[in-house]
Amino acid sequence: MNKSMNDRFLFVLPILFLFIYSFASIIRHLHFGSFGYDLGIYTQVLWLYSQFEAPLSSIRGTHIWGDHFAPSFMLFTPFFWMYPNAITLLVLQSLVVVSGAIPLGFLARRMVKHKLFPFAVQFSYLLFFGVQNALLFDVHMITFATGFLSWMMFFALSRRWFLYWTFFTLSLLWKEDVSTLLAAWGGTMVMLKHVRAGALTILLSVGWFFFVTRVGIPLFNTDGLFKYNASFPHDVQGWMSVFLDPPEKIQTILRSFGSFSFLSLLSPVTLLPVLSHFFVNFLDPAFYGRWGIGLHYRVPLAPFLAFSAIAGVASFQRAIPKRWKQLLPTCASIILILSTLFMQWKLHLPLNGLAKPAFYKEEQWMRDTREVIKHLPPDVSVGTFNNLASHIATRRDIRTIGPTGFPHYQGNAEHKSIFSSFPCGERACPWNFVNAMEYLLVDFHPGQPEINFWWENRGQLVWNPAPETNSGIYCTIWRQGNSALLRAVREDGPCVNQPSSP
Numbered sequence: 001m002n003k004s005m006n007d008r009f010l011f012v013l014p015i016l017f018l019f020i021y022s023f024a025s026i027i028r029h030l031h032f033g034s035f036g037y038d039l040g041i042y043t044q045v046l047w048l049y050s051q052f053e054a055p056l057s058s059i060r061g062t063h064i065w066g067d068h069f070a071p072s073f074m075l076f077t078p079f080f081w082m083y084p085n086a087i088t089l090l091v092l093q094s095l096v097v098v099s100g101a102i103p104l105g106f107l108a109r110r111m112v113k114h115k116l117f118p119f120a121v122q123f124s125y126l127l128f129f130g131v132q133n134a135l136l137f138d139v140h141m142i143t144f145a146t147g148f149l150s151w152m153m154f155f156a157l158s159r160r161w162f163l164y165w166t167f168f169t170l171s172l173l174w175k176e177d178v179s180t181l182l183a184a185w186g187g188t189m190v191m192l193k194h195v196r197a198g199a200l201t202i203l204l205s206v207g208w209f210f211f212v213t214r215v216g217i218p219l220f221n222t223d224g225l226f227k228y229n230a231s232f233p234h235d236v237q238g239w240m241s242v243f244l245d246p247p248e249k250i251q252t253i254l255r256s257f258g259s260f261s262f263l264s265l266l267s268p269v270t271l272l273p274v275l276s277h278f279f280v281n282f283l284d285p286a287f288y289g290r291w292g293i294g295l296h297y298r299v300p301l302a303p304f305l306a307f308s309a310i311a312g313v314a315s316f317q318r319a320i321p322k323r324w325k326q327l328l329p330t331c332a333s334i335i336l337i338l339s340t341l342f343m344q345w346k347l348h349l350p351l352n353g354l355a356k357p358a359f360y361k362e363e364q365w366m367r368d369t370r371e372v373i374k375h376l377p378p379d380v381s382v383g384t385f386n387n388l389a390s391h392i393a394t395r396r397d398i399r400t401i402g403p404t405g406f407p408h409y410q411g412n413a414e415h416k417s418i419f420s421s422f423p424c425g426e427r428a429c430p431w432n433f434v435n436a437m438e439y440l441l442v443d444f445h446p447g448q449p450e451i452n453f454w455w456e457n458r459g460q461l462v463w464n465p466a467p468e469t470n471s472g473i474y475c476t477i478w479r480q481g482n483s484a485l486l487r488a489v490r491e492d493g494p495c496v497n498q499p500s501s502p
Contacts (some may be wrong), residue, residue, distance in 0.1 A: 010105035010118060017126045021094040021135045024085055024354060028136060029390065031366055032443075034086065035451065036389025036400045039138035043086040045391040046073065049078035058397050059389060066221025070141040070171040070210045072148075086390045089139045097135060097143060097299070100150030101125050104306045105152055111314040113235035120336040125306045127340045128259050129349050130298030136350040138390075140296045145174035149181070150303035151396065156189060161197065168201065172208055176217065177228075177280060179209035181300060184276035191269040230284035242282050248291050249282050255347070261339040263332060266312025273304040281375045293347065309336070311319045365445035368481035375478040375485055376441060383437035387452040399437060401453070413453055440486040 028034060036059050045055040045064050055064040064070070078089050104471040108118035125131065134143040152167035171178055183205035189198030213226040221227075233239045243249055256274075257264055264271065280291040281297055290297045313332045317325050344352065353359045373391060378383065381397035389400050478485040 013122045014101045018094055018098045022091045023135055025090040032387045034138050034390050035386045038140055039086050040389035040393040042139045043089055043390055047084050047394040049074050049077040063220040066217055068141055069176045069216050070174050072170050083393045084139050093139050093143055094135055098149035100147040100303055101150050103154030108310045111310055116333040117329040120333035121306050121310060124260055124336045124340045124489050125302050128302045129293050129347055131302050132350045133294055134296035134299035137296055141175040143296050143299050145171050145178045146299050146302060153307055161238055170249040176212045177203045180276050180280050181273050184272040187272045188270050243462045252293055256301055260309040260345050263312045264305050264308035266316050269309045270308040272408040277301055293362055336347045348436055369443050369483040372478055372483040372485050380438045382439045382441055384441040385452050438488050441482040
């Protein structure tokens with residue numbers, strides 16, 4: 001089989017998984033399993049870019065660069081000119097991440113020279129738990145950066161320096177903590193004999209991190225601070241506890257290496273980015289959500305662990321007798337595939353849900369909510385629940401209703417308040433706030449997760465307004481099942497001839 005044919009085959013798995021991840025994330029979104037944090041935030045931000053406006057996220061309550069500095073996100077603006085929808089972001093994210101398997105396949109084929117091994121590496125990368133959890137948990141800037149990092153490494157090792165520095169810059173501008181990974185990657189480049197490029201990578205990465213956290217991000221937020229600073233340990237025990245305490249951290253480290261059959265450990269000089277990742281994510285005890293394998297935090301490990309596995313097998317292959325040189329990558333390929341499948345089964349990873357009929361089930365409350373959304377005007381301000389926000393985020397003023405503020409709603413005497421846990425004390429109090437919402441979009445179907453509401457006490461949320469009456473400050477103008485659209489009004493009385501805004 002000629003070289004060009006082999007090249008084409010390295011695109012097969014990425015294309016297949018592009019369809020799988022896009023399909024799964026879209027179904028999850030259409031079934032209202034996605035959230036205003038973060039899919040709604042970045043849908044709104046990209047829509048604002050497409051309108052040539054500053055990324056002032058009303059959901060986040062800040063200029064988005066005052067939270068995370070991600071100018072590279074603007075590259076996707078043209079796609080929102082064509083189809084301004086959260087689904088566009090989900091597909092783009094899947095495309096960027098799965099594309100990272102392509103350069104890894106090329107590196108594996110070049111460094112190990114074995115027919116099966118490149119596909120085994122791609123398979124492990126594409127099914128890595130960090131990739132699955134990230135692509136099936138909304139949209140995050142670090143997830144986009146993962147695909148760019150993979151291409152960046154490929155161009156560095158191919159000595160295509162213009163493309164290397166292009167992807168280095170784009171990766172650096174995805175999120176501020178990518179710079180810590182890049183600084184560690186620069187150290188790896190130095191050890192791999194790319195001394196000048198590696199040293200410059202370290203210098204630029206460290207310099208950018210301090211600039212963006214001390215100047216860039218504080219410039220765009222009201223506090224004038226970088227909110228994610230962490231304190232360093234003061235003694236040996238403290239430094240050890242970063243990686244060892246609590247035991248969940250050890251488990252995460254073992255599972256991460258185990259997903260690539262521990263082959264990455266065969267190449268210690270390439271592990272600096274992996275160690276940097278664990279250190280940054282494990283450092284602050286307040287960030288306990290970063291310690292496990294869930295959410296999106298492990299996704300940037302994927303290209304670095306995959307490359308270390310390639311380098312480890314290549315290094316070991318050079319050291320063994322000639323008669324074993326082809327057997328080693330064959331065994332490594334089989335072990336990689338088996339370990340990936342084992343992790344898929346053992347950890348009950350998200351793609352397993354595709355085999356369950358419940359994943360595809362279209363329930364009545366979903367149809368009701370979509371019908372209600374159709375009656376929402378395009379340019380009005382809206383307060384809504386977390387799982388509904390990403391569906392209506394292409395507007396300037398949208399808020400998630402919850403303890404971080406936003407519209408309070410008080411029913412009159414004939415109805416209970418849906419926000420009784422946060423009473424504002426006055427009948428017309430929302431109009432005392434600058435950001436009063438013109439509309440409320442609500443859904444109270446039973447059995448919802450707490451995260452939909454951002455409330456710890458779900459039992460305090462009770463809604464039963466009659467559709468033909470004015471319930472306090474908001475009037476129900478459309479209701480279907482447990483979903484409803486409410487409009488702000490001034491006075492008590494029937495829901496007729498009421499103004500849509502004060």
